Each structure stands twice: as structure tokens, then as C-alpha cells.
Amino acid sequence: MTTELRVLRDEEWAVWSDRLDLAFGGLVQSSEKLAIRRDLTEFDRSLGVWDGPACVGTAGAFSFGLTVPGGAEVPVAGVTMVSVQPTHRRRGVLRAMMRHQLADVRERGEPLAVLTASEPAIYGRFGYGVAALDMRMTVDTVRLAAPELPGVDGVRLRAADPVAALAECESVYARLVPTRPGRLARRPGWERIGVLDVPADRDGAGVLQCVLAEVDGEVRGYARFAVKPEWDAAGPHGTVRVRQVEALDPVVYAALWRFLFGIDLTSSVTVASRPVDDALPHLVADMRRCGIGLRESLFVRPVEVGAALAARTYRTPVDVVLQVADEFCPWNEGRWRLSGDAAGATCARTSEPAELALSVREVGSALLGGFPLTSLAAAGRVRELRPGALAAASVAFGSDAAPWLPHGF
Numbered sequence: 521m522t523t524e525l526r527v528l529r530d531e532e533w534a535v536w537s538d539r540l541d542l543a544f545g546g547l548v549q550s551s552e553k554l555a556i557r558r559d560l561t562e563f564d565r566s567l568g569v570w571d572g573p574a575c576v577g578t579a580g581a582f583s584f585g586l587t588v589p590g591g592a593e594v595p596v597a598g599v600t601m602v603s604v605q606p607t608h609r610r611r612g613v614l615r616a617m618m619r620h621q622l623a624d625v626r627e628r629g630e631p632l633a634v635l636t637a638s639e640p641a642i643y644g645r646f647g648y649g650v651a652a653l654d655m656r657m658t659v660d661t662v663r664l665a666a667p668e669l670p671g672v673d674g675v676r677l678r679a680a681d682p683v684a685a686l687a688e689c690e691s692v693y694a695r696l697v698p699t700r701p702g703r704l705a706r707r708p709g710w711e712r713i714g715v716l717d718v719p720a721d722r723d724g725a726g727v728l729q730c731v732l733a734e735v736d737g738e739v740r741g742y743a744r745f746a747v748k749p750e751w752d753a754a755g756p757h758g759t760v761r762v763r764q765v766e767a768l769d770p771v772v773y774a775a776l777w778r779f780l781f782g783i784d785l786t787s788s789v790t791v792a793s794r795p796v797d798d799a800l801p802h803l804v805a806d807m808r809r810c811g812i813g814l815r816e817s818l819f820v821r822p823v824e825v826g827a828a829l830a831a832r833t834y835r836t837p838v839d840v841v842l843q844v845a846d847e848f849c850p851w852n853e854g855r856w857r858l859s860g861d862a863a864g865a866t867c868a869r870t871s872e873p874a875e876l877a878l879s880v881r882e883v884g885s886a887l888l889g890g891f892p893l894t895s896l897a898a899a900g901r902v903r904e905l906r907p908g909a910l911a912a913a914s915v916a917f918g919s920d921a922a923p924w925l926p927h928g929f
């Protein structure tokens with residue numbers, strides 16, 4: 521098989537995009553979705569693999585800013601649109617694209633690549649580690665009283681057209697970006713995905729709705745949702761499907777949930793993705809009725825391990841020598857001395873004896889503070905070479921807010 525891997529050209533986009541959809545089962549995408557995909561495609565960082573005239577592999581990357589513990593925004597590659605045609609699978613096409621892409625990310629000076637995976641088993645071999653979880657909830661709003669907090673009555677809720685309210689919602693979103701590791705700053709155009717409302721994708725629910733939450737005339741939160749009406753012999757039991765709920769403070773957050781709980785003719789609220797330390801389970805009397813489930817979401821791949829570790833702050837002072845293994849990006853291999861605290865960090869090559877040994881994948885898993893080094897060690901993935909080093913580093917790598925990816929890409 522002779523294939524050519526090359527950067528995507530404008531005139532190749534339609535067939536490239538079509539092959540991508542085919543590898544995911546061939547569902548026909550709406551013209552609105554395709555228009556947004558095309559607008560957001562960064563051609564100079566999109567790859568196609570061609571077998572003669574046939575496109576057999578696709579991969580892309582979005583230029584994002586990722587919040588890390590301490591609040592800094594790090595430029596990252598958001599790896600996406602990865603596919604290999606069934607006729608060419610398991611012959612190394614993905615591996616070749618990953619190699620090319622990570623070299624390019626390095627050249628651009630981005631210390632991290634991030635992604636969400638169709639199948640989590642694919643990306644560990646390329647140095648990606650799971651760094652954040654999604655908490656989903658199916659809340660029984662018949663049995664649970666709505667959230668209350670002092671001050672919620674002072675929050676004014678206003679229904680708005682989701683598209684017309686985009687700018688107000690985006691300004692809330694932008695203010696939230698530095699507040700939690702895993703949040704993404706993105707280029708203009710991304711906001712349109714949040715209000716995409718294609719009838720064929722509604723799965724029985726009604727139109728997308730938006731409610732803005734105001735305090736003293738300032739928009740401080742919003743919820744986007746759709747209602748799926750259902751009726752049986754006992755009466756109505758519709759579902760409120762929350763797409764996004766964002767708030768700048770706890771009272772506004774509680775007010776939005778109180779509203780969502782109270783929508784007539786519904787008996788449950790579902791939300792697919794909230795941080796694992798979300799307030800909602802603590803705002804109600806019976807957490808079990810929140811129907812909580814967890815799933816991995818964000819994978820992180822340190823591309824320049826020293827720069828990645830130095831970009832964040834540490835919860836407690838840390839001074840540790842890490843022995844890092846990285847077969848796929850060998851420039852990261854070796855010993856790194858990480859010194860840091862809540863004000864900042866440095867991480868440089870060293871010849872001092874190693875205190876912890878791990879692969880770059882575990883660095884990715886621990887980087888945002890979502891998974892303790894002690895858990896990874898218990899799974900045999902981090903080795904303690906100096907007694908005491910593991911516990912101290914594990915505490916230092918923690919994060920006040922759990923990492924969370926606010927949306928897929």
C-alpha cells in the first residue's frame with residue numbers, strides 16, 4: 521500500500537469531511553453542522569491520508585487555550601476528526617497521522633495536545649492520559665425539592681432566543697474559562713455549536729430554549745435546554761434535557777436549577793456533563809435521586825513535558841525529580857526536576873537521582889489535578905523510588921476545582 525499523508529487543501533475538504541462521517545457510520549450531517557465544521561477547520565493543521573484519489577485517513581486539530589491549575593491559559597492542540605477508512609484500518613495509518621501531528625504541535629510551541637476519544641483504548645499508546653471525568657445526572661424532580669439558597673429570589677430569569685442571546689452567554693462563558701482546569705478558550709465561531717438546533721437531531725425533544733439569569737440587570741448565568749414531552753395513563757412525565765448551564769456564582773446556579781426543576785409537565789432533568797465536584801448533588805436532599813454516572817472525558821498529552829509541568833501551579837510546595845518515559849515522543853524522555861508551589865513552577869532536565877518514575881501518559885492524567893498520583897501508583901503506573909516522594913507530590917498535584925471539559929470538540 522502506498523499512501524500519501526499531507527496537509528489538507530481547501531478543494532479536498534468536501535471529500536475529506538465525507539470520509540470522516542463514513543468512518544463514524546455514515547450518518548448524513550445537516551447542512552448547518554457541515555457549514556460550522558468547514559468554518560472551524562484549521563486547514564494548516566488538518567491532515568489527509570490519500571491512496572491515489574481516495575481519502576483513507578483524516579485528522580484535525582483546533583487551536584484552543586486550556587486552563588490549568590492556578591488559572592493560566594496554555595495553548596493546546598485540540599485533536600479531532602480522526603478517522604481511517606475500514607479498507608485501510610490496522611495498517612498504521614493512525615500511527616503515522618499521530619506522529620506527524622505531534623511533531624507539528626511541538627513545532628508550534630504548544631506544550632499539550634488534548635482530545636476526547638471515541639474509544640478510550642486507542643490513545644494511551646500515543647501518550648494521552650485521561651485527565652478529567654464528566655458527571656452526568658438524571659434527576660428525579662418529582663421526589664426532590666428544587667434547590668434553594670438565600671438570595672435566589674433576587675435572581676431574575678428571562679427567556680431569550682438562544683441565537684439572539686449568544687453574545688450575553690459567551691461573555692459569561694469567557695469569564696468562567698480561568699476558573700477551572702480543563703475549561704477551553706476558543707476562537708470565535710465555536711459558540712455557534714452551543715446553539716445548533718437541527719430538528720433531525722432533537723430525538724423527540726422540542727426546540728432549544730435559553731434562559732438568562734440576571735442580577736441587578738447584569739447577565740450572570742444561563743441555561744440552554746429542550747423539553748421532551750411524554751405522556752402515559754398516569755399523566756405527563758416529560759424530561760428537561762439540559763444542554764448547558766453556566767453561572768458566575770452559586771446563587772445564580774441554584775436559581776437556574778430551581779427553574780429547570782419546576783418546568784410544568786416534566787418529572788426529570790437530565791444533564792450529560794457537569795464537573796465531578798458540581799454543587800447540584802449538594803443542593804438537594806437526596807443525592808441518590810440525582811442519578812449520577814461518571815465517564816472519562818478529556819485526555820491530555822504532554823508534548824513538551826517540562827513546559828507542561830511548569831505551566832501550572834502546585835497546591836503545596838513540591839520539589840521532585842521525575843523519571844519520564846515517552847516512547848512516542850522521545851524528546852520528553854529522561855529526568856526532570858519539578859519545583860513549584862502555589863505561585864508558580866519550574867521544570868528542567870536534571871541528572872539528579874529520580875524519585876518517581878512514570879510515563880508521559882501518567883503526567884497527562886495528573887496534570888490538571890483530576891487523578892491523584894497515589895491512585896496511578898496503586899494501579900502500578902507510577903513507581904516511587906524515594907520513600908515519601910509519592911504522597912508529597914500527589915498532594916501538590918491536586919486542584920481546588922476538579923478539572924472539567926465544558927464541551928466536546
Ligand SMILES: CC(=O)SCCNC(=O)CCNC(=O)[C@H](O)C(C)(C)COP(=O)(O)OP(=O)(O)OC[C@H]1O[C@@H](n2cnc3c(N)ncnc32)[C@H](O)[C@@H]1OP(=O)(O)O
Pocket residue numbers: 543544599600601602603604605608609610611612613614615616635636637638639641642645
Ligand atoms: C480524537 C478523535 O477524533 S477520536 C475518533 C477516532 N475515530 C474513530 O473511532 C472512527 C472509527 N475508527 C477508525 O477510524 C480507526 O479504526 C482508528 C482511527 C480508530 C484506528 O486507525 P488505524 O489506522 O486502524 O490504527 P493503526 O493501524 O495506526 O493502529 C495503531 C495502534 O492502535 C491500535 N488501535 C487502533 N484502533 C484501536 C481501537 N479502536 N481500540 C484499541 N486499539 C486500537 C492498533 O491495534 C495499533 O496498536 P499497536 O500500536 O499495538 O500496533
